[in-house]
Amino acid sequence: MLTSEIAMAPGIVRLPKSTFREHIAERLRAVILSGEVPPGAPIVETALARQFEVSRGPLREALRQLIEEGLLVTVPYTGTHVISLSVEDVREIHSMRVTLECFAFEQAWDKRDATFRAELQRRHAALVATIDAGDDRASILAELELHGLVYEVCGHRLLQRTWNSLRGRLQLYWAAHHRAHSIRGPKRDGHESYVETALGDDLNAMRAEIAAHMQRGGQQTETFLKGMAQPSTDPSKRG
Amino acid sequence: MLTSEIAMAPGIVRLPKSTFREHIAERLRAVILSGEVPPGAPIVETALARQFEVSRGPLREALRQLIEEGLLVTVPYTGTHVISLSVEDVREIHSMRVTLECFAFEQAWDKRDATFRAELQRRHAALVATIDAGDDRASILAELELHGLVYEVCGHRLLQRTWNSLRGRLQLYWAAHHRAHSIRGPKRDGHESYVETALGDDLNAMRAEIAAHMQRGGQQTETFLKGMAQPSTDPSKRG
DNA sequence: GTCGCTCTGATTGTCAACAATCGACAATCA
DNA sequence: TGATTGTCGATTGTTGACAATCAGAGCGAC
Structure with missing residues (x-):
């Protein structure tokens, strides 16, 4: 698009x-x-x-x-x-994702119409397909598409802008991650409960689901990153 | 520094x-x-x-x-x-502020040592001083400094980076706001309860305080913006 | 009067050459 | 031998000129 x-x-x-x-x-x-x-x-x-x-x-x-x-x-x-992201950088990405995605669902909660539901399931199916096909690169994009839907729907341009920026770093990390060890491929999807809760009626459950989902992803990658601590080259300054 | x-x-x-x-x-x-x-x-x-x-x-x-x-x-x-911010842009800035600042306090809650408390009160006093002096421009900077402390303390570089970006837009809006009608000057400070709660022990109260604080500011400016609806020139695209 | 066209001035996009700076290696000296 | 200094190639920072494009003024046909 x-x-x-x-x-x-x-x-x-x-x-x-x-x-x-x-x-x-x-x-x-x-x-x-x-x-x-x-x-x-x-x-x-x-x-x-x-x-x-x-x-x-x-x-x-x-x-x-x-x-x-x-x-x-x-x-x-x-x-x-x-840039090469440090362990701490990745940790920050995950915690920021939780915050932003919870906020996005709060904003989008009352806008989840039939189109939203259909699109969410379509993207989930697409993700599962890429995983089954063993296409790591496509599954990265598919997962980003799936999580990106709520940002598109919530109608908050500033939030979407922020997500775009965060998505870049996430994608960069995932790509390097896959490039190094390709541990993404065999793993099961893990988005069933995410989609299910997103289609349900309990916003608090959704918040918990997001936190749990990110923490799963965080732990998976945490073990991978242990030991290969590389210094962050990400400038914390402004300009 | x-x-x-x-x-x-x-x-x-x-x-x-x-x-x-x-x-x-x-x-x-x-x-x-x-x-x-x-x-x-x-x-x-x-x-x-x-x-x-x-x-x-x-x-x-x-x-x-x-x-x-x-x-x-x-x-x-x-x-x-x-850029010229539309009413909707300003609304988005305020809602984003609530989300980010709550997150910042969550991260910084256990790091509020004596230095933090002293610095918070120092910046609050500085803000009050600029307001009493009727120096609008200085009071804008002082208020940004006050709210910026929690981002500095929380140690989350990505969050601070995001806040920096948001701060720019907020500052731009405040400057234009002041430039147009100078309604900032006479108003009372309104940060007493903010500082008090930030020094307290109830994180949930702090969340509520932030939401209330931003809503106050939002409503104040909402009435001002009514009627002078200018189209947003903020690009929602990425680059 | 209005529509469409051309021309024009202004503004931005692009280029190739030149200057400034850096990192690494070699030369020098205590 | 070790540290210090000079030199050199590579890379980035900067410049002025030229090309491409746009918005609007002016003008003529209908």
């Missing part, structure tokens, strides 16, 4: 104005989030500019965008590289 | 590496958040470049940074301008 398409009339959409910066940012984000360019990998402007067949101007702007999104880190006059 | 200063030896600190981009982003953010450049105002690259005495390259990167922070909006080949 292209969010940059602006509806003007039935069947008519304004084509998004294209700049090199946008295309580069999009493609670069894709290869980073897919894990093709692993965490910690250096990003060299001149090489990338040659590869994308553009000059360094628009490339640098694309990099600046990804830096602000929290996917890259740069040191002036020295270099740029893909 | 300059976080970029790194202690090396007594009296010796590493000077922060400076680039034009950083300085411009800093100064431009300051004038936007102070309200000197009001919401909706156009940002012309060539004019700004002349003003800052740099070329358009680093200036564009600074703009890109502020765009990603959500302070500016740009349309390719057309122009850039300061």
Whole structure:
């Protein structure tokens, strides 16, 4: 779904104005989030500019965008590289997910119409399909799609924006996680009760379900990360 | 507190590496958040470049940074301008504040040592002082400082990062708000119970206090915004 | 009067060259 | 031998010029 398409009339959409910066940012984000360019990998402007067949101007702007999104880190006059998340970073991602997703369900609780229910089950089925097929990369995307539904439905743009930012880090972590040990594949789905509760009538139960769900995921990855403690390269500063 | 200063030896600190981009982003953010450049105002690259005495390259990167922070909006080949928040945007900011600040207090609840208590009271006193002095601009900063303490203490870098982003929008709104009608000045402080509860022992009471506090602020501004419904120029898309 | 067209000035997007800085290696000296 | 300093290649930061695009003014046809 292209969010940059602006509806003007039935069947008519304004084509998004294209700049090199946008295309580069999009493609670069894709290869980073897919894990093709692993965490910690250096990003060299001149090489990338040659590869994308553009000059360094628009490339640098694309990099600046990804830096602000929290996917890259740069040191002036020295270099740029893909962030590598520490154990603590991952822990923070999980706790933040609980908070945001509970808030999203609170906002969306009264908006769960028939369309929502059907879409939720459709996405769950899609996730199960990718897991059964053993397609790790697709299952990552499917799981993000499933959890993303409530943010789309709740109608809170600022919340969705925040989730988008968090989703990037989560996806980055999952991709690296899978890349390193591929422990996602064999595991069972674990979203049955999530979907069931989301379709039920108990908001408090949903809050508990989210916390439990994230904690399961957190513990699974916690054991994996033990021992390979790498320093966080995530800048806690603002600019 | 300059976080970029790194202690090396007594009296010796590493000077922060400076680039034009950083300085411009800093100064431009300051004038936007102070309200000197009001919401909706156009940002012309060539004019700004002349003003800052740099070329358009680093200036564009600074703009890109502020765009990603959500302070500016740009349309390719057309122009850039300061965002203007709609009524709905402000409503979202307030609801998000409740969620984040409750989460922050949950994380920080067991870390409220003597230093925290003293600092909280110090910042509250500073806020009261600015209000008594009738200094609207200073009182905005003081209130942000007061609410920011819990984020600093909770030790959750991702949460603090999220708060920083939200704070920018809040500050922008407050500045424009004050600029338009200056209704902040005469009003009483209203943080007594907030501080009192934050120093108490009831986390649930704190949650309720936060919700009530934000709702008060929300209602105050709600009436002000009624009727001057301006369309949101905040891009809900990602990048 | 209104619609559509062209032209124009302004603004942004892109490029290639140049300058500043850094990290690493080699040379030098106590 | 160890530490310090000079040098060099690589990389990023910056610049000014040029190209692409847009919004609106002006004008003519209907």
